[in-house]
Amino acid sequence: MEISKRQWVFIVLIVLMLVGVGGFWPFVFASILSFGPAYLYLKSIRNSEKKDKEPWSVVQTAFIWGAVSGVFYALLLNSLGGTLVYVFSGNNEDLAFVFTVVLIAPIVEEFVKPLVMFRNSSVRGEIDEIEDGIVYGAACGLGFGATENILYGLSEGYVSSGLLGVLIVVTLRTVSSILLHLTATSFTGHGISRYLVNKESFSVVVKYYIFAVFIHAAWNAAAISGSPLLLVFSILLAIGGLEFSKRSIRNLDMEASNILPNEIRAVQEDKSDWWGASNSKWDQKNIDRNSGVTAPVLNTPSQSPPEQWASQMDWKSTIGTIVFLIFLGLNLFGKF
Numbered sequence: 105m106e107i108s109k110r111q112w113v114f115i116v117l118i119v120l121m122l123v124g125v126g127g128f129w130p131f132v133f134a135s136i137l138s139f140g141p142a143y144l145y146l147k148s149i150r151n152s153e154k155k156d157k158e159p160w161s162v163v164q165t166a167f168i169w170g171a172v173s174g175v176f177y178a179l180l181l182n183s184l185g186g187t188l189v190y191v192f193s194g195n196n197e198d199l200a201f202v203f204t205v206v207l208i209a210p211i212v213e214e215f216v217k218p219l220v221m222f223r224n225s226s227v228r229g230e231i232d233e234i235e236d237g238i239v240y241g242a243a244c245g246l247g248f249g250a251t252e253n254i255l256y257g258l259s260e261g262y263v264s265s266g267l268l269g270v271l272i273v274v275t276l277r278t279v280s281s282i283l284l285h286l287t288a289t290s291f292t293g294h295g296i297s298r299y300l301v302n303k304e305s306f307s308v309v310v311k312y313y314i315f316a317v318f319i320h321a322a323w324n325a326a327a328i329s330g331s332p333l334l335l336v337f338s339i340l341l342a343i344g345g346l347e348f349s350k351r352s353i354r355n356l357d358m359e360a361s362n363i364l365p366n367e368i369r370a371v372q373e374d375k376s377d378w379w380g381a382s383n384s385k386w387d388q389k390n391i392d393r394n395s396g397v398t399a400p401v402l403n404t405p406s407q408s409p410p411e412q413w414a415s416q417m418d419w420k421s422t423i424g425t426i427v428f429l430i431f432l433g434l435n436l437f438g439k440f
Contacts, residue, residue, distance in 0.1 A: 105164040106226060107172075114176040118251065126258030130270055134257040137274040142167075142250035142282060149242045149286070152353040158239050162230050166240045169220035170247030170289075175255075177216040178248070182209050205328055210320035214313060217244045217289045221296050234297050235356035241293020242286045242349055249282030256281075280339045284323045287345030288316040294352075 107115075123131045150163050185208035190200035218241050220227050227240055253274050261269030295312025298304050 105161050105168060106224065107168055111168065111172045114172045118172065118176060122254055122258055125255070126262040126270070130258055130262045130267060131254065133267060134254045134262075134270050134274055137271065138250045138253040138257070138278065138282075141278045142246050145282070145286065146243055146246050149239055149246075149350060149353070152350040153235055153239060154354070156233065158230055158236060162226050163239065163243050165224060166220050166227050166243035167247040169224070170217050170244035170249075170285075171251045172247070173220070174213070174217045174244060174248045175251045178209075178213045181212040181216070185212065202328065205324045206321050209324060210317045213248065213285075214288055214292060214316040214320055217241075217248050217285070218292045218296060220244060221293060228300070231297050231300050233356070234294070234301055235353045237293035237295070237297020237300070238290045238349055238353050238356070239293070241296070242290040244293070245285035245287070245289030246282060248289075249277075249285035252285070253277045253282060276339075279343065281323075281327075283343060283345055284320065287349055288319045288323075290349045290352075291316045291319070 119131070122134075125131075126134070146163065146167055150158055150160070182204065186200055186204035189203045189208070190197065193199045193203075221231065221237070221240055221244070222228060231237055231240065256277060257270040257274040261271070261273030263269070265272070291312045292309070295309040298308045298312075299306055
C-alpha cells in the first residue's frame with residue numbers, strides 16, 4: 105500500500121475536519137462503522153477475480169486514493185462549483201443546492217475518483233486485463249464512499265441524534281450510497297482498462313465516464329426527492345450494482361482464462377531446446393487426439409453483436425433501472 109507525503113497531509117486535514125464536526129469519539133465510531141463494511145466489500149470485489157487476482161497492496165493503494173485524495177479534491181472542487189452557482193444564480197440557495205448535488209458533484213467526483221489509475225505507476229502497471237479496471241475502479245469508489253459516510257454520519261446523524269444518528273445514517277449509507285460509488289466508478293474503470301489494455305481510443309474512457317456521471321446524478325436526484333419508495337429502489341439498485349460488478353469481473357476473468365493456457369505455452373516455451381519442444385508438442389497432440397479434447401482457444405462467437413449484447417444483458421436490473429428512472433422523473437416533476 106502506497107501513501108505519499110501529500111496524502112498524509114490530506115489525511116491529517118480530513119481527520120481534523122471530521123473531528124471538528126462531531127468530536128473525537130463519534131469520529132472513531134463512525135470510522136469503524138464505515139470502513140469495516142467497506143473492507144469486506146473490497147475483499148469481495150477483489151476475490152471475484154479467480155485467475156490472476158490483483159495484488160492486495162495495489163488494491164489498497166487505489167482504495168486509499170479514493171478515501172483520501174479523491175475526497176480532498178472533491179471537497180475543494182464541489183465547494184468552488186457550488187459557490188459559483190450560488191453567485192451566478194443571484195444568491196438562490198435552493199437552486200445552488202440542487203445544481204451542485206445533481207450536476208456538479210457527479211461530474212467532479214466521477215472525475216477525481218479513478219485518477220489513480222492513470223497517476224500511480226503501481227496501479228496502472230497492474231491493469232493488464234479488462235476486468236482489472238473494474239476492480240480498481242470499484243476500489244476507488246469504495247474508499248471515497250467510506251470517507252463520505254463518516255462525513256454525513258457526523259454532519260447529519262450526530263448533530264441531530266447523537267451516536268444513534270451516526271449509527272442510522274452510516275448503516276443506511278453502507279447498503280446504499282457506498283455501493284453507488286463502487287458501481288459508478290467501476291464503469292469508468294472499465295473504460296480505462298479498455299483504453300490501456302485494448303489500446304482503444306480515449307473516447308471509450310469518456311463514454312464510460314459519462315455513464316458513471318449519469319448513474320451518480322440519477323442517484324443524487326433520488327436522494328434529494330425525499331421519497332421513501334425511491335430510497336427502497338435506491339438500496340435495491342445499489343445492491344444490484346454490487347452484484348453486477350462482481351459478475352462482470354467473473355465473466356471477463358473466465359473469458360481471459362479461456363486463452364491463457366496457449367499464451368503461457370507461447371511465452372514459457374524454451375526455443376533453444378528445439379528437440380524437447382518438438383517432443384512436447386507431439387505428446388500434446390497425441391493426448392488431445394486420444395482424449396478428444398483440444399486446448400482452449402479464443403472462441404469466435406457465432407452470434408451477431410446485437411445477439412451477444414442481448415444475451416449478456418441483465419434484464420432484471422435493466423427493468424428495475426427503467427422503473428426507477430420513470431418514478432424519479434414523475435416524483436421530481438410533482439406528479440406523485
